[in-house]
Amino acid sequence: MDWKRFGFIALIIIVLFGTVVMIGQVKQPPILIITSMLATTIAVATPLTLGALSGVYCERAGVVNIGIEGMMLTAAFFGWLGAIYMFNVFGRDAGLSIALGVFFAILSGLLMALLHAVLSITFKVDQIIGGTVINILAVGLTGFLNRQLFFGKGSVFGGSVPGSPGVLPTIHIPLTEIFTPICGASASCLQNLIAINRVFDQKPIAISAILLVFFSHYVLFNTRWGLRTRAVGEHPKAADTVGINVVKMRYLNVLIGGMFAGLAGAYFTIESVPSFEPLLTNGRGFISLAAMIFGNWTPIGAWAASLVFGASQALLINMQIFRDVIPPQWSFLQESYIVGLTPYILTMFILTGIIGKTTPPAADGVPYEK
Amino acid sequence: MTEANIVLEAKNITKQFPGVLANDRVNFDLRKGEIHALLGENGAGKSTLMNLIYGLHLPDKGEIFVNGKPIEIKSPNDSIAAGIGMVHQHFMLIPVFTVAENVMLGDEVTKRGSLDRATVAAKINEISKQYGLDVDPNALVGDLPVGLQQRVEIVKTLYRNAEIVILDEPTAVLTPQEAEDLFRIMHDLTARGVSIIFITHKLKEVLAVADRITVMRAGHVVNTVPPSETNEAQLANMMVGRQVILTVEKKDHQASGDILKVENLFVRDQRGLETIHNVSFTVRGGEILGIAGVQGNGQTELSEAITGLRAVQSGKVLIDEQDLTDKSPRFMTAAGLAHIPEDRQRHGLVLSYSVADNMALCDYYRPPFSNRGVIQQKALDENARNLISAFDVRTPSPFVNAGKLSGGNQQKVIVARELSRENVKLVIANQPTRGLDVGSIEYIHSEIIKMRDRGVAVLLISAELDEIMALSDRIVVMYRGQIVATVETKQATREQLGLWMAGAHVETA
Ligand SMILES: Nc1ncnc2c1ncn2[C@@H]1O[C@H](COP(=O)(O)OP(=O)(O)OP(=O)(O)O)[C@@H](O)[C@H]1O
Ligand SMILES: [Mg+2]
Numbered sequence: 108m109d110w111k112r113f114g115f116i117a118l119i120i121i122v123l124f125g126t127v128v129m130i131g132q133v134k135q136p137p138i139l140i141i142t143s144m145l146a147t148t149i150a151v152a153t154p155l156t157l158g159a160l161s162g163v164y165c166e167r168a169g170v171v172n173i174g175i176e177g178m179m180l181t182a183a184f185f186g187w188l189g190a191i192y193m194f195n196v197f198g199r200d201a202g203l204s205i206a207l208g209v210f211f212a213i214l215s216g217l218l219m220a221l222l223h224a225v226l227s228i229t230f231k232v233d234q235i236i237g238g239t240v241i242n243i244l245a246v247g248l249t250g251f252l253n254r255q256l257f258f259g260k261g262s263v264f265g266g267s268v269p270g271s272p273g274v275l276p277t278i279h280i281p282l283t284e285i286f287t288p289i290c291g292a293s294a295s296c297l298q299n300l301i302a303i304n305r306v307f308d309q310k311p312i313a314i315s316a317i318l319l320v321f322f323s324h325y326v327l328f329n330t331r332w333g334l335r336t337r338a339v340g341e342h343p344k345a346a347d348t349v350g351i352n353v354v355k356m357r358y359l360n361v362l363i364g365g366m367f368a369g370l371a372g373a374y375f376t377i378e379s380v381p382s383f384e385p386l387l388t389n390g391r392g393f394i395s396l397a398a399m400i401f402g403n404w405t406p407i408g409a410w411a412a413s414l415v416f417g418a419s420q421a422l423l424i425n426m427q428i429f430r431d432v433i434p435p436q437w438s439f440l441q442e443s444y445i446v447g448l449t450p451y452i453l454t455m456f457i458l459t460g461i462i463g464k465t466t467p468p469a470a471d472g473v474p475y476e477k
Numbered sequence: 478m479t480e481a482n483i484v485l486e487a488k489n490i491t492k493q494f495p496g497v498l499a500n501d502r503v504n505f506d507l508r509k510g511e512i513h514a515l516l517g518e519n520g521a522g523k524s525t526l527m528n529l530i531y532g533l534h535l536p537d538k539g540e541i542f543v544n545g546k547p548i549e550i551k552s553p554n555d556s557i558a559a560g561i562g563m564v565h566q567h568f569m570l571i572p573v574f575t576v577a578e579n580v581m582l583g584d585e586v587t588k589r590g591s592l593d594r595a596t597v598a599a600k601i602n603e604i605s606k607q608y609g610l611d612v613d614p615n616a617l618v619g620d621l622p623v624g625l626q627q628r629v630e631i632v633k634t635l636y637r638n639a640e641i642v643i644l645d646e647p648t649a650v651l652t653p654q655e656a657e658d659l660f661r662i663m664h665d666l667t668a669r670g671v672s673i674i675f676i677t678h679k680l681k682e683v684l685a686v687a688d689r690i691t692v693m694r695a696g697h698v699v700n701t702v703p704p705s706e707t708n709e710a711q712l713a714n715m716m717v718g719r720q721v722i723l724t725v726e727k728k729d730h731q732a733s734g735d736i737l738k739v740e741n742l743f744v745r746d747q748r749g750l751e752t753i754h755n756v757s758f759t760v761r762g763g764e765i766l767g768i769a770g771v772q773g774n775g776q777t778e779l780s781e782a783i784t785g786l787r788a789v790q791s792g793k794v795l796i797d798e799q800d801l802t803d804k805s806p807r808f809m810t811a812a813g814l815a816h817i818p819e820d821r822q823r824h825g826l827v828l829s830y831s832v833a834d835n836m837a838l839c840d841y842y843r844p845p846f847s848n849r850g851v852i853q854q855k856a857l858d859e860n861a862r863n864l865i866s867a868f869d870v871r872t873p874s875p876f877v878n879a880g881k882l883s884g885g886n887q888q889k890v891i892v893a894r895e896l897s898r899e900n901v902k903l904v905i906a907n908q909p910t911r912g913l914d915v916g917s918i919e920y921i922h923s924e925i926i927k928m929r930d931r932g933v934a935v936l937l938i939s940a941e942l943d944e945i946m947a948l949s950d951r952i953v954v955m956y957r958g959q960i961v962a963t964v965e966t967k968q969a970t971r972e973q974l975g976l977w978m979a980g981a982h983v984e985t986a
Pocket of ligand 1: 477494495497499517518519520521522523524525526566871872873881882883884885886912
């Protein structure tokens, strides 16, 4: 990732935040607007970040994965289902049920990834087709099971969704507290600190996503594993000649990618809202892919790009909150369907390569044959 | 000769590929500290034998002994562990990695889980010093010229403490100076007890550096001889199985009007440096103009600019009075340009396409290969069969992927395609015989001369001064992106050309 790209990302985020501050400041102090936008941005970016990381692992190893959307959807469903089963059928307590839900989500992401790996690495099926199979399978499977288990005649739960064990708890990261003494007795300073505090109230998956970004960056560029992963994605034959098992490296990275997509799925039904509906992921797996590309296949870059999408979602939400104070000359911002387009327009804009060309791994999508 | 001297022995090695028996009961041995040259026609099975020893492919039958002990080589891990290192015909380097990363890949040094680049760099520097193999461990491999990339490959084997080093056609891509350097390095290595298998098509080199020479033909070993008991003609005969004419025969040329005109050309390379400064020359119909020069003096950029692969900074390229500056390669091809590119795998072939498809790559959209936008498979096949037999391309069928052919046969596919096209007015041949065996070189040289005699203009770029002198009617010498001399071949001497290539003209002027 070059500085130009990061600069561009920073600029967009500033513009999005600035727009909301300018409009909303008649109602709320800027610091409150900014912190609430930041909180939303980070939350919305969480599944995108994890999805993009999933793509980074797969594609750095040379396997194109457009099945992230399907993996997320599957994981969202099975994570939720697992939590409910544990809670209602096996009578576990809520905390354990939720934790097991996350486990099931990751496991189902892993299994979908295993399918992708078998198709694309062992059977050398076109990887785009393999990914499409995953996406279609996920929609069908989750839709069908959702119906059969909860809504159909004679369904397991008798036509209603049983009570869920709830969602993952919010964790407060006590960073601002450290600065409290600096404020001394200044009331406004303390108020600002309390406002900033909101950003540091995050849920476990959101926090892990950020940690995983830096962890993955380190792994990819500073460890043996990363060097070998990139080697099989760039020039598998060269890796083979120095004794690296190309098939094994590719399999393992696709499986790791599946686990990341699984965790992204868990975000939807176990961290955000404890319910499932068909097609819940709503294209976010594909936006993850766009973030991965714009981030030039690097974890930190992909994260930065995910934040842009998060910020545009925050814009949408805030435009609804400040609907009545939008100045008449900006009235188009009242139309949520226009503002809602922002992430998609940004995606298209970003992928055109105006901000400089991105280069995928040289052997991305090419099956390895000796 | 004692048995203990033999560090590597391959016994009765047999390998069948779909449609080709690439190695047929091959026996081969290597003594400690020797340079054992392996010769053979394109497709004779040299690379295959080496790949089997190195564990990239598994033999169907046969045994391999290292230091007298039988070992089972199932993957390169086993051969590396047994002290075998290999520099492949097509380099196995990752362009986006640094030298240090490429060298350590597969045998990484880590410190608390982190790659220890500093230690590896220090080790590389040590190897560099010991064997005179200068490379910067922190340079990106993609930025290095081929000569240096090859050093990286050799460093890779030494880093793994290889005692047996296989060099598969290492000199094919080197300038004569770089080749001399390599021979010095090879001798340094053997002096330290390393044993080397050296594959090449250049008979002079073989006679100069080898301790023993083994010749292969069609998957068999023909013979093993010491260089003192043989000569070029005999080796060529053994390889090809017939008499080979090692000198080129040609009539005086009948030049007609100018076909290619290059006027005041300026070109930059990918880093934005100006590599061609104000170059002008013409090639007439029925004439072969040779461009002599040490590689890296702008020949690559010049041929790319003339063929539409690289943007021209300023200046003009005219073919038959038509201004074709910065036109697309397709346009140029249609205007009568045939191009044999320098890098066969990058610009010459689609490796994952069949031989037949590759042979129609320039004209697939025109009749007879296409009819109203539909590819005519029959015409493609027929064309391929004709070219395969005319140019003696060794392939099991026209339908195998070009990537499965031996290196020299890949080159023949390109040459066959380019020289057989209709309405060719100009041939730009950049290293046309790189990696070819003597028999094929003879044939391709005679084809190029036939083109000339038909009135086609030929621009020949070659790192082989012998090839330039044998084929060209006129020679220009390039030095640092400029033409520093033009001579009729009849008046040229090797010595004078060599001086110009080294920049003598510029220094004295
Ligand atoms: N991976 C492969 N799959 C199928 N056939 C192959 C493969 N590799 C080599 N061959 C075939 O085996 C034969 C021997 O090839 P090899 O590469 O060993 O020749 P070579 O002696 O190295 O020739 P050159 O001088 O042209 O490099 C050729 O006919 C080639 O087409
Ligand atoms: Mg070969």
